[in-house]
Amino acid sequence: MHSQIKPLLDYFHKVIPLNNEEKQLVTELFRPRLYRKRQYVLQEGDVCNQFNFIVRGCLRIYKIDNKGNTHILQFAAENWWLSDIGSFHERKPSELNMDALEDTMVLQISHENLLLLFTKAPKFDRIFRVLIENSFVSLQKRLLQNISSTAEERYNSFLDSYPHLTKRLPQTQIAYFLGITPEFLSRLRNKQTKKS
Numbered sequence: 001m002h003s004q005i006k007p008l009l010d011y012f013h014k015v016i017p018l019n020n021e022e023k024q025l026v027t028e029l030f031r032p033r034l035y036r037k038r039q040y041v042l043q044e045g046d047v048c049n050q051f052n053f054i055v056r057g058c059l060r061i062y063k064i065d066n067k068g069n070t071h072i073l074q075f076a077a078e079n080w081w082l083s084d085i086g087s088f089h090e091r092k093p094s095e096l097n098m099d100a101l102e103d104t105m106v107l108q109i110s111h112e113n114l115l116l117l118f119t120k121a122p123k124f125d126r127i128f129r130v131l132i133e134n135s136f137v138s139l140q141k142r143l144l145q146n147i148s149s150t151a152e153e154r155y156n157s158f159l160d161s162y163p164h165l166t167k168r169l170p171q172t173q174i175a176y177f178l179g180i181t182p183e184f185l186s187r188l189r190n191k192q193t194k195k196s
Contacts, residue, residue: 004032008053008107011079015127022121029117030107035059035100041082042098048087050108054080057104058168061096062176072177073139075101077165081131101173151180155188 005027012018012026030053035041041059042048052059059082062072073096076082087094088111109117118125138161145154155178159166166174175185 004055004105005030005107007055007079011053012127015130016123018123022123025117025121029113030109033106033108035104035106037100037103040097040099041106042084042087042094042096044095044097045093047091048084048094048098049110051083051088051111051114052076052081052098052106052108054078054082055105055107057100057102057106058165059098059104059106060101060173060177061098063096070176071179072173073142075162075165075169075173075177077162077168081135085132085135101169146179151178151184152188152191154178154180155185155192 008030009018009023009026012022018026032055035057041050041052042061044063054076056078058075058077060072060076061074061082061084062070064070074082082098084094084096084098086092087096091111114128118128145157149157158174158178162169171185171189172182175182178185180188
């Protein structure tokens with residue numbers, strides 16, 4: 001178990017160094033879980049019970065609209081977090097789906113255990129506040145971009161934000177994320193290849 005928890009301890013250490021008791025708490029309260037490619041982590045209508053830290057692999061969180069179109073809100077790969085924060089905190093059914101795009105190992109903490117972690121080690125209250133603030137800032141940037149940027153600008157921003165995922169993700173998934181068709185994405189990529 002200890003080798004699995006190490007990436008998470010390293011992550012926390014970068015934000016605020018932990019003492020041995022705090023490290024022990026993390027080891028006790030986070031549970032490893034493997035999701036196979038295409039396996040659901042969360043389905044629309046269920047309450048999001050886990051906060052997920054990705055050790056290896058890649059998850060996506062998305063919505064399928066009434067016409068059957070997929071709208072991806074976020075990808076999360078190694079050392080990233082993914083959760084439906086609204087459903088998790090409000091204990092309400094989620095409107096989103098979350099699944100694995102690759103075989104993915106996560107470390108999960110339940111809502112109950114997260115509250116316990118905050119009580120036993122207040123330092124984590126601050127760590128998770130920073131985490132939620134960062135998540136809010138990136139979603140705000142993404143929303144602004146979707147209403148004010150061209151598809152090409154959104155694609156370039158995707159390349160900047162997720163350089164490690166461009167080769168790992170199928171083109172269709174990147175297109176869903178950008179809100180364009182896979183064909184249009186293909187044209188954008190060809191245009192960029194000619195430039196370089």
